[in-house]
Amino acid sequence: MRGIRRIPCGNVNCYLVQGEEGAVLVDTGYTGYVERLLDTCLGAGVRLIVLTHGHLDHIQNTALLMERLGVPAALHPADLGLLTDQQSQPLSAQGPAGRLLLSLSRHSFQTQAFLPFTPTVELREGDSLAPWGVDARVLELPGHTAGSIGLDVEGHSLIVGDAMMNLFRPGPSCLCSDPAAQRDSIARIRSLGPRSLYFGHGRPSHLPG
Ligand SMILES: [Zn+2]
Numbered sequence: 001m002r003g004i005r006r007i008p009c010g011n012v013n014c015y016l017v018q019g020e021e022g023a024v025l026v027d028t029g030y031t032g033y034v035e036r037l038l039d040t041c042l043g044a045g046v047r048l049i050v051l052t053h054g055h056l057d058h059i060q061n062t063a064l065l066m067e068r069l070g071v072p073a074a075l076h077p078a079d080l081g082l083l084t085d086q087q088s089q090p091l092s093a094q095g096p097a098g099r100l101l102l103s104l105s106r107h108s109f110q111t112q113a114f115l116p117f118t119p120t121v122e123l124r125e126g127d128s129l130a131p132w133g134v135d136a137r138v139l140e141l142p143g144h145t146a147g148s149i150g151l152d153v154e155g156h157s158l159i160v161g162d163a164m165m166n167l168f169r170p171g172p173s174c175l176c177s178d179p180a181a182q183r184d185s186i187a188r189i190r191s192l193g194p195r196s197l198y199f200g201h202g203r204p205s206h207l208p209g
């Protein structure tokens with residue numbers, strides 16, 4: 001069955017994107033959710049793990065899942081530095097919710113760890129996921145991090161990672177490493193036309209055209 005399945009892992013969402021000839025897992029969530037992810041992914045034909053960006057809450061199970069699913073992982077090269085230093089792209093907060101999130105994420109970046117892994121697939125603007133059996137295209141959405149990407153799935157659904165969040169209502173991420181790039185990425189998302197939006201944080205929503 002084709003489509004996007006949300007896999008909530010605490011306050012972060014991972015997604016299984018099922019295509020005609022394969023599937024990709026988008027993000028890997030926090031430690032503690034690996035069995036939930038495997039329940040959904042084993043037998044689903046997963047051929048690639050796509051990481052929307054390099055932040056801890058989206059990558060913590062990557063090494064384990066690469067091994068258990070026997071698949072490579074993909075990350076935009078501009079976020080590779082986050083795999084060795086989560087604070088290599090300092091974040092600034094937008095508004096009160098951003099300040100709260102910033103203090104929480106600084107704490108987790110300093111106190112939590114993850115098993116090391118090497119992404120062997122580079123994804124860049126316009127790349128197709130057809131080689132992995134899925135009708136989706138990569139959009140570069142820098143701003144939250146330099147290497148943030150989204151996936152435009154079948155031209156009607158957009159997985160935005162943390163470029164946008166749906167904390168109280170859908171909106172731009174309240175944390176970013178480059179506010180100007182972030183504004184451009186939001187304009188880019190809005191220019192795409194109507195889309196169902198799937199966030200790294202919060203419930204799915206719809207973007208009118
Ligand atoms: Zn993030």
Ligand SMILES: [Zn+2]
Nearest residue numbers: 055057162200
């Ligand atoms: Zn996040």
